[in-house]
Amino acid sequence: MIKKSWQDKLFDFCNTIFMILIMFITAYPLWHVLMGSFSSPRLLSAHTGLLLKPLGFYWDSYISVFTNPNILSGYLNTLFVVVVGTLSSTLITAIGAYCMSRKAYPFKRTIMFFFIFTMYFSGGIIPTYLLTNNYLHMGNNRAVLIIPVLITTYNMIILRSGFEAVPDSLEESARIDGANHIRILFQIIIPCAKAPMAVIVLYYAVSYWNEWFRASLYITDKSKLPLQVILREILNTVASGDAAEAIALTESVRYASIIVATLPVLCVYPFVQKYFVKGTMIGAVKG
Amino acid sequence: MKLLEKKVSVELGNRDFLKEKRKKTFREMKRNYQIYILLIPVILYFLVFKYGPMYGAVIAFLDYKPAKGILGSDWVGFKNFITFFKDPYFFRIMRNTLIISFASILVTMPCTILFAVLINEIANTKFKRLVQTVTYLPHFISLIVICGMVTEFCSMDGIITSFFVAFGMERQNLLQNPDFYRAIHIGSQLWQGLGWGTIIYLSALSSIDQEQYEAASIDGAGRFAKMRYITLPCLIPTITIMLIMDLGRVMNVGYQKNILLANTLTLQTAEVIDSYIYRTGLASSYPRFSYSTAVGLFKSLVNVTLVVSANKFSRKVQGSGLW
DSSP, X not given: OOXXXXXXXXXXXXXXXXXXXXXXXXXXXXHHXXXXXXXXHHHHHHOOXXXXXXXXXXXXXXXXXXXXXXXXXXXXHHHXXXXXXXXXXXXXXXXXXXXXXXXXXXXXXXXXHHHHHXXXXXXXXXXXXXXXXXXXXXXXXXXXXXXGGSOOHHHHHHHHHHHHTSOHHHHHHHHHTTOOHHHHIIIIIHHHTHHHHHHHHHHHHHHHHHOOHHXXXXXXXXXXXXXXXXXXXXXXXXXXXXXXXXXXXXXXXXXXXXXXXXXXXXXXXXXXXXXXXXXXXXXXXXX | OHHHHHHHHHHHOHHHHHHHHHHHHHHHHHHTHHHHHHHHHHHHHIIIIIIHXXXXXXXXXXXXXXXXXXXXXXXXXXXXXXXXXXXXXXXXXXXXXXXXXXXXXXXXXXXXXXXXXXXXXXXXXXXXXXXXXXHHGGGGSOHHHHHHHHHHHTSTTOXXXXXXXXXXXXXXXXXXXXXXXXXXXXXXXXXXXXXHHHHHHHHHHTTSOHHXXXXXXXXXXXXXXXXXIIIHHHXXXXXXXXXXXXXXTXXXXXXXXXXHHOOTTTHHHHOOHHHHHHIIIXXXXXXXXXXXXXXXXXXHHHHHHHHHHHHHHHHXXXXXXXX
């Protein structure tokens, strides 16, 4: 090991300071929201500037969030979409990725092009809307939040690279033992490609959790709306408040609802995070 | 293999060879029949939900009336496209889209690369992991929440407003001032994507041979010299790929963020092509389906043209590209 010069030490010091600053800038907004959600509404409305600890300590905002019937139904709808959607998306994406990761067979390249093409060209939002709503009549049905977005091409390509990294010898020995493709996929490939699978599951789960635009487009029934749309309504009520007290109350309630809608993602994320830098990405992008 | 095929083709005569080849393809297909069965649902999904709308995009050339359907509506050719090009807002929309898009690439890309290089310089693995965990996080937060926070922080007494007031700005709601919309759009994007964007560069950096750095140290290269002459050159292929991909998205300035953050006061700097499509085609009480589809098709064509020509350019200049 070469001994560090003083320039090196200075650089490391500045770099560490810089990283701490970046982490602060990244984390602070969330911290602000978290602290605001516990703050007394009256003190919060008079407060400007950094918010490092709650002003007073109030649970009331959370109580009013959880007693809001829309939030509860939104939560249930979102849970349904996340669970069913993630399972079916991952399953069908894994099947597609598996087929694309096999050795050459007739029309493989054609089929691959058929998939990749959709990453660069699409019919656009209006034809998609007309197809889903007017022709397939999926409007105002929870299935519309899942089926039309079942496969993300990009995810399939990432997973394909992950599957390709599984050594051939494993598959061949199973083939000799008489395993068919379904068995090879579920008993050999998927257990050997845990990291890319975990990443794909997270991608799908988060995208289903965060979805709002398609829901606000297709779903009219309030009881079927997912959490994010409900959250948007709550966050938008700011403009209509007239009494100062009402505005102040909604500010910490808004913060509390942000926390309630974000917490599950924050809780799951650290467990999957370690898989991200496994280097599957660049090969994936090049397709 | 090629030679053998040629020999066979001479021996059997060309027609027989083709027949033989077709037979071989068929045999191969039969051997792999399970794969095709597995692919059926996947292909079906792509046909309906990805290629279906592409077929539906023909309504850009029609005067589409939902009651009449695609086949029953009148053919109008390029009329919808011409209407868009002649629209008084065409110039404004294009200008906003291109400014936000290119400014975003120009700001985001160097920042991300610099950040990735600096993360790579962290020696302590635990601290490095911590930095990554914290900075990747915003990528997973929903746009509703991001925009909710932006609205809150940029409001009259929001923290960002207060920050700039401390530097002598007049206290105001930043989101209602058209001069700030683009900065807010790009800034929030940078905040959300900075950490996540480094992943691709970090994975490229992890493949650099450490011996290169050691050799350079022995030759007396300092920290910055190593970054300049080893790290950055190793990133060039990745940067090229990202740049090509970004060019393929130049016309997509997220309408979702636009819907959430823009308002009638800021429309003059905020309206982009995607949000225009949304407003004329879906959000309007008198939706112009054909017209907005034409606008969308124009957008897609520009994107595809850009990505294809950028790829060609990169292959010519650098010898490699996205494909």
